[in-house]
Amino acid sequence: MEFPFFHGKISRKACEDLLCKKGKNGSYLIRESETVAGALCLCVLFEKVIYTYRIFREYEGCYKVQTSEGVPQKVFKTLKDLIYNYEKPNQGLVTKLRYPVKKTSSSRRSQRFKTGNDDIYDEIDESDYVDVLS
Numbered sequence: 001m002e003f004p005f006f007h008g009k010i011s012r013k014a015c016e017d018l019l020c021k022k023g024k025n026g027s028y029l030i031r032e033s034e035t036v037a038g039a040l041c042l043c044v045l046f047e048k049v050i051y052t053y054r055i056f057r058e059y060e061g062c063y064k065v066q067t068s069e070g071v072p073q074k075v076f077k078t079l080k081d082l083i084y085n086y087e088k089p090n091q092g093l094v095t096k097l098r099y100p101v102k103k104t105s106s107s108r109r110s111q112r113f114k115t116g117n118d119d120i121y122d123e124i125d126e127s128d129y130v131d132v133l134s
Helices: 012-022 079-086
Strands: 027-032 040-046 049-057 063-065
Touching (some): 012 027, 012 049, 063 079
Antiparallel strands (some): 027 040, 049 063
């Protein structure tokens, strides 16, 4: 399954530029974290500010969004489930996810998640994720 809002290894600055260009509250994309190996970042625009939420893949294969201490964590079987949940209001994000910022055709490059013993994505069935940008 391809996620058109997954931008792979783009910089925080490039992410901010894309979201600001969209300019609508609730615009979002997912990118790879620049600072935490194996983590993804859900980046959301609200009131001209970009909010970034880290997504971690657990060894069981489930996804969770990093929360503040004391806030219950939600666990999702797939990224699609995670996005679907946060498209609803009052789920813990600054605003609900409304407008996916899709990767542009000029920047598309086919690449599968790397596999290896130290890779957080080892347990992903490649049929779930077809094309990814780096």
